[in-house]
Amino acid sequence: GDSVTQMEGPVTLSEEAFLTINCTYTATGYPSLFWYVQYPGEGLQLLLKATKADDKGSNKGFEATYRKETTSFHLEKGSVQVSDSAVYFCALNSGGSNYKLTFGKGTLLTVNP
């Protein structure tokens, strides 16, 4: 079945540091891949997505590239801010008649000033 594995947190960085959160997946077919962000006390928000191999999703300075050969979708940001402190979830959908998202367990990011 479908599964998503994220690096375990928590991740603590200083402001302006480079961020990578690793995500690998197992899925049938050609899944769509997503990163969601959850700020404290809020629901999950879609951060970016990619629907086919070699696609790069980007938003708010975050990027992730769909790598089919390594079944990965790592999240990166060149310079984090305190306001990026949140929990980040990697997710996939394997398509067809399966409408569900399979989520990773989430990675807590804390950015210190």
Next chain:
Amino acid sequence: DAGVIQSPRHEVTEMGQEVTLRCKPISGHNSLFWYRQTMMRGLELLIYFNNNVPIDDSGMPEDRFSAKMPNASFSTLKIQPSEPRDSAVYFCASSLVAGTSYEQYFGPGTRLTVT
């Protein structure tokens, strides 16, 4: 555009009481999902609907939980009777499933505390 709307935002109730959580999906979306989030178990999918029909309820923990979607703009999740272990944040999400688009949009959640 209004996002997914959930009510109430906070609910505190005593063990044994009935609890009803409500959700209004984004207009035009055809799928609706109920999730539960706790520190111990993380984010769990409870049930989802497509075109108002329940498709997969395998995540519903037990018979005390039930969900309905009487029309495209409203869904409820009911717990009867409630127990302290049901304390969690419950999220509703909606999606327009079309082509390769499967992203879900989440509501702000209902924080349920059962004492």
